Amino acid sequence: MDIHRLAPVDDLNHGEIRPFNIEGRYVLLVQGELGPALIDGICPHAGGDLGKGSVSGNRIQCPTHKYFFDLQTGVSPLGRREGWGPAGVYPLEEIDGYLCVEFS
Numbered sequence: 802m803d804i805h806r807l808a809p810v811d812d813l814n815h816g817e818i819r820p821f822n823i824e825g826r827y828v829l830l831v832q833g834e835l836g837p838a839l840i841d842g843i844c845p846h847a848g849g850d851l852g853k854g855s856v857s858g859n860r861i862q863c864p865t866h867k868y869f870f871d872l873q874t875g876v877s878p879l880g881r882r883e884g885w886g887p888a889g890v891y892p893l894e895e896i897d898g899y900l901c902v903e904f905s
Contacts, residue, residue, distance in 0.1 A: 806899040813837055816856040824904055827852075828891065831872055833859040838872035839902055841889040846877075851888070 805823050813819070813832035820842055821828050827842035829852050840861065842852050849865030856862075860869040860878075868877050875887035894901045 804894075804896065804901050804903045806896070806901050807839070807893075808900050810895055810898055810900055818852055818854070818856065818861070820852040823902070826904070828902075829861070830900065831856060831861055833861075833872040835859045835873060837893060837900055839891040839893050840870065840872055840875060843888075844868065844870075845885045845888050 807821060807830050808819065813830065815832055817832045819830040821830060829840050829842045831838050831840060833856055842850065844851055844863040844865060846863065846868055847865055849863040851861050851863055853864045854862045859872050861872060862869050868879060870877050870888045873890065875890040877887065891902050
């Protein structure tokens with residue numbers, strides 16, 4: 802397991818979405834109102850690209866069907882519907898002034 806440096810801690814603007822491909826995962830570093838978060842880049846509902854979505858408060862909105870997902874939990878306010886669950890979220894660590902992730 803490797804630690805991946807994503808960005809300097811103070812480098813993200815509010816509402817900014819940065820895509821990354823790490824270890825075969827498409828993830829997004831997103832600056833919401835509660836701080837930075839790392840979330841899956843593909844919507845669990847219909848496979849839309851959340852990286853092309855927008856940030857509102859502490860949620861990201863999928864551009865395909867306009868569903869929102871909480872940046873801290875990955876849960877949609879609509880709950881689990883039609884067999885789809887929350888988007889994956891991953892813990893960020895601050896190491897030497899950088900936001901980092903380690904996938905297990």
